[in-house]
Amino acid sequence: MRTAREQFDRLVSTHRVVPVITTLFADEETPVSIYRKIGGGPGSFLLESAHQGVWNRYSFIGGEVYGRLIATGERVEWIDNGLDRERAFGTDFPTDGLAALELLAARWRTPRIPHLPRLASGLVGHIGWDAVRLVESLPNPPAREHRFPDIAFGFVRDLVVLDHASGNAHLVTVVLADGAASPDQLWTAAQARLAALTAKLSTPRDSSVTEVDMDAAPQATARTSDEEFAATVERSKRHIVDGDIFQVVPSIRFDMETTARPLDVYRVLRLLNPSPYMYLIAAATEAGVPYEVVGASPEALVTVSHGTATMHPIAGSRPRGADAEEDAALAKELLADPKERSEHIMLVDLARNDLSKVAIAGSVRVSDFMNVERFRHIMHIVSTVVCDLREDATAVDALRAAFPAGTLSGAPKPRALEIIDALEPSSRGIYGGVVGYFDFQGDADVAIAIRTVTMSEGQASVQSGAGLVADSVAANETAEIKNKARSPLTALAIAESMQRTSR
Structure with missing residues (x-):
């Protein structure tokens, strides 16, 4: 895969955004080794995917960006890294982070x-839970105990696409053909950036081989005690009995001090819990304070591809069996459990309702219903709900319609969101939001930010929740929350041991 000059000249006359590509044979490189060479700065990223334990063909590693969009509430900032704000957005600059994201995607469509x-x-980054106030009118915002922005996206300039099947690394630099430079100037600049990217990949790095304690145990502090969460469960059940809601999903945050490096946390997490959405996003606050989002999410909030929007509601779980026979028995038990079925059907209905807000009338459909999907340590009931987007609906509209996930809020969603604000001691930050991308062809793929670690200045946090219904038992729900948090917390502990014992 290589962009020829003749092809480039044709494309810059018809396209505002033109990826220029060269290909290297790089069968000894890994996604992690490439990220070590080109990533780490604000806006860089590492995106991978594994389905039922099998890694997908491509990994995506982002390096330099043209600029970064950062938004919290009505405060929206553009951090220029070669693309000034007026050129990026035009003369109108929204005070709503989602509107700014939508304008940026549309302007460079x-x-x-x-x-x-x-x-x-495209644009790669995260939308935190706290952006919910851009899509729902909610009173009484909870206390904010973090400093992460609600929305942070980088405008990709350079990335590497690693093809695991061929061993090739496709080096991509993005050209902006908006008339600011001539085709000759654009081509020359693109070739210089590809040469610099090639030089980075060709530079040897110190060995990453290290001693590691795979039995390291996390030492995290729960923001909410077991007794406090038991009271939350009882308050939630009263809301359900009173008819306010059918379900609500309160959560607990676990905090720990750490010396672990984010890339090491990612390395361990991809070993412990290979998932459909693996990500490491490097970012920075408005003040320039760096932070990272590292996760292994099993679930997309919504994907948009060629005008079709898709949601995959996940609800109901069992551990994997010790052998094939036990695994099959657990799957059968899961599908027969009335509580699990009821919760799952409710979320399928919620997904249908969400997509109907942006769908062509009559196009919302359930294409797969209540299949068991297996991960390394757990199995879930999964369905697929799809629709054809209206011509006037964008990928950001699809996100607005679905955000936040019903699996992290409850139903009916607006009232469940109010109750979560009242029940939890602080705002959720990035947890329960989304991580992913919006490209310049109108497509998007964003995962729900669960099984995720946020890291900044020696502090790390993991948050998880439990879906509460009328017959929920506090001890069981607390155990479920701790079990969900175990994998990312363990990854933190193991990664910290790597740093302590490396030579």
Whole structure:
């Protein structure tokens, strides 16, 4: 895969965004080794995917960005890294982070180029739970105990797409063909950036081989005690009995001091819990304080591809069996459990309702219903709900319609959100939001930010929740929350041991 000059000249006359690509044979490189060479700065990223324990063909590693969008509440900032704000947005600059994201994606919208990797240009980052106030009118915001922005996205300039099947690394630099420079200038600059990217990949790095304690145990502090959460369960059940809601999903945050490096946490997490959405996002606050989001999410909030929006409600779980026979028995038990079925059907109905807000009338459909999907340590009931987007609906509209996930809020969603604000001691931050991308062809893929670690200045946090219904038992729900948090917390502890014992 290589962009020829003749092809480039054709594309810059019809496209505002043109990925210029060269390919290297790099069968000895890994996604982690490439990230060590080109990543780490604000806006860089590492995105991978594994389904039922099998890694997907491509990994995406982002390096330099043209700029970064940062938003909290009505405060929206553009951090220029080569693309000034007026050129990025035009003369109108929204005071709503989602509107700014939508404008940026629309302003640089460009026709599809065949045969490119799934992600070759676009915006990569996160939308935290606290952005819910941009889509729902909620009173009494809870206390804010973190300093992460609600929304943070990088405008991708350089990335590497690693093809595990061929051993090739496709080096991509994104050209902005908006008339600010001539085709000759754009081509020359693109070739210089590809040469710099090649030089980075060719530079040897110190060995990452290390001693490690795979039995390291996390030493985290729960923001909410077991006794406090038991009271939360009882308050939630009263709301359910009173008819306010059918379900609500309160959560507990676990905090710990750490010397672990975010990339090491990612390395361990991808070993412990390979998932459909693996991510490491490096970012920075408005004040320039760096932070990272590291996760292994099993669930997308919504994907948009070629005008079709898809949601995959996940609810109901069992541990994996010790052998095939026990595994099959547990799956059968899961599908027969009335409580699990009821909760799952409620979430399927919620997904149908969410998508109907942006769908062509009559196009919402359930394409797969209540299948068991297996992960390394757990199995879930999964369904698929799809729709055809209206012509006037964007990928950001699809996000607005679905945000936040019903699996992290409850139903009916607006009232459940109010109750969560009242029950939890502080705002959720990035937990329960989304991590992913919006590209410049109108597509998007955003995962729910669960099984996720947030890290900044020696502090790390993991948060998880439990879906409460009328017959929930506090001890069981507390155990479920701790079990969900175990994998990312363990990854933190093991990664910290790597740093302590490396030579």
